[in-house]
Amino acid sequence: MNKATTYPVSARGPADHDVRDQIVTAATEHFSRYGYEKTTVSDLAKAIGFSKAYIYKFFESKQAIGEMICANCLREIETEVSAAIAGADTPPEKLRRMFKAMTEASLRLFFQDRKLYEIAASAATERWQAVHAYEERIQKLLQDVLQEGRQTGDFERKTPLDETALAIYLVMRPYLNPLLLQHSFDYNKEAPAHLSSLVLRSLSP
Amino acid sequence: MNKATTYPVSARGPADHDVRDQIVTAATEHFSRYGYEKTTVSDLAKAIGFSKAYIYKFFESKQAIGEMICANCLREIETEVSAAIAGADTPPEKLRRMFKAMTEASLRLFFQDRKLYEIAASAATERWQAVHAYEERIQKLLQDVLQEGRQTGDFERKTPLDETALAIYLVMRPYLNPLLLQHSFDYNKEAPAHLSSLVLRSLSP
Numbered sequence: 001m002n003k004a005t006t007y008p009v010s011a012r013g014p015a016d017h018d019v020r021d022q023i024v025t026a027a028t029e030h031f032s033r034y035g036y037e038k039t040t041v042s043d044l045a046k047a048i049g050f051s052k053a054y055i056y057k058f059f060e061s062k063q064a065i066g067e068m069i070c071a072n073c074l075r076e077i078e079t080e081v082s083a084a085i086a087g088a089d090t091p092p093e094k095l096r097r098m099f100k101a102m103t104e105a106s107l108r109l110f111f112q113d114r115k116l117y118e119i120a121a122s123a124a125t126e127r128w129q130a131v132h133a134y135e136e137r138i139q140k141l142l143q144d145v146l147q148e149g150r151q152t153g154d155f156e157r158k159t160p161l162d163e164t165a166l167a168i169y170l171v172m173r174p175y176l177n178p179l180l181l182q183h184s185f186d187y188n189k190e191a192p193a194h195l196s197s198l199v200l201r202s203l204s205p
Numbered sequence: 206m207n208k209a210t211t212y213p214v215s216a217r218g219p220a221d222h223d224v225r226d227q228i229v230t231a232a233t234e235h236f237s238r239y240g241y242e243k244t245t246v247s248d249l250a251k252a253i254g255f256s257k258a259y260i261y262k263f264f265e266s267k268q269a270i271g272e273m274i275c276a277n278c279l280r281e282i283e284t285e286v287s288a289a290i291a292g293a294d295t296p297p298e299k300l301r302r303m304f305k306a307m308t309e310a311s312l313r314l315f316f317q318d319r320k321l322y323e324i325a326a327s328a329a330t331e332r333w334q335a336v337h338a339y340e341e342r343i344q345k346l347l348q349d350v351l352q353e354g355r356q357t358g359d360f361e362r363k364t365p366l367d368e369t370a371l372a373i374y375l376v377m378r379p380y381l382n383p384l385l386l387q388h389s390f391d392y393n394k395e396a397p398a399h400l401s402s403l404v405l406r407s408l409s410p
Contacts, residue, residue, distance in 0.1 A: 124388075156406075159402075159406065163399070163402075164403075166399055167399040167400060167402060167403035168403070170392060170396050170399055170400055170403075171376055171400065171403065173379075173389075173392075174378075174379045174385060177388065179388040180379060180385050180388050180389075183329075183382065183384045183385050184378075184385075187375060187378075191375050194368070194371055194372040194375055195372060195375055195376065197364075197368075197372060198369075198372040198373070198375075198376065198404070198407045199403070199407070201361075201364065201406075201407035201408075202403045202404070202406035202407035203406075
């Protein structure tokens with residue numbers, strides 16, 4: 001068992017990480033501008049100035065690069081959501097800010113600044129691992145806020161916690177899943193506030 | 206002013222309605238099977254056995270036929286929703302059944318029986334008049350149930366009615382809009398019950 005924890009030191013060594021990061025950064029830039037679907041690994045290699053073979057040394061496919069970009073993007077959203085929660089004093093306010101931050105960060109990263117929509121859409125359609133993990137962590141964050149609110153007496157305790165959490169997650173889902181978010185542009189500004197208020201009314205003890 | 210209400214009796218007379226219905230029925234069948242986007246009015250004419258010119262006598266474009274099919278389809282959903290509401294005794298039960306019937310009828314008409322998804326998607330994307338009117342009528346139905354529940358004392362009265370109605374409509378929207386519904390197949394079975402329960406908790410006096 002001990003043996004498994006001793007990783008062989010590769011000849012390429014720690015620089016691997018740097019090269020991977022470099023590829024991911026350049027690919028993020030390139031996909032943002034030219035789209036993910038239409039770009040091939042050859043296009044990408046040409047644009048970055050690496051050989052295709054060199055890229056394949058670090059990533060087995062375009063999707064593997066896409067998954068890394070997607071994971072970074074979701075981590076960024078999650079960081080903003082966590083910061084929004086941490087900046088609020090009471091559980092109800094945490095819930096409001098969570099909903100708002102989640103919607104705004106998703107809109108910005110998927111559609112505005114980075115236009116990573118195509119990657120996000122593939123990720124959501126094909127249920128990439130990063131998406132699955134992200135959704136679970138968001139649900140965990142939500143459960144934590146709910147639990148805290150039950151302890152402080154801000155939220156009711158009659159409904160089973162997992163039932164409450166699932167229902168609220170279903171209310172939030174159209175604003176965190178890019179496939180749904182793209183059809184809600186008319187509502188994205190006002191929806192988080194209205195839906196948070198409804199959810200908070202549903203949580204009142 | 207009186208003159209405007211006296212419509213001239215056309216030479217084609219009342220049979221116009223029958224022919225229009227006949228075209229719409231045949232087109233619904235044809236689009237369900239072969240899709241709306243790819244089918245031209247010529248294809249449709251050939252399939253029905255009418256001349257293209259004859260169809261254009263009754264409908265100015267393919268979209269005009271699509272709009273009629275869409276309006277019929279939405280009327281069908283609305284009839285089912287109204288029947289579901291009428292069959293329930295209390296306002297909370299009406300709300301539950303409304304949500305369930307709306308989701309089930311939308312799924313069946315857009316995706317299963319008729320596969321009218323392409324028409325529904327164009328209608329929702331381009332905001333056809335029939336969709337607009339349908340959404341307004343659904344919101345009106347919702348308001349009626351809410352108002353009734355406020356009168357019976359089942360629902361709280363502190364929140365302004367239009368605010369409550371809008372928030373609940375936003376919760377329901379992913380299950381009545383076909384563009385959103387297609388990305389919620391994993392949740393369509395359980396979501397209406399969970400979301401109705403959450404909404405009813407939010408309405409408790």
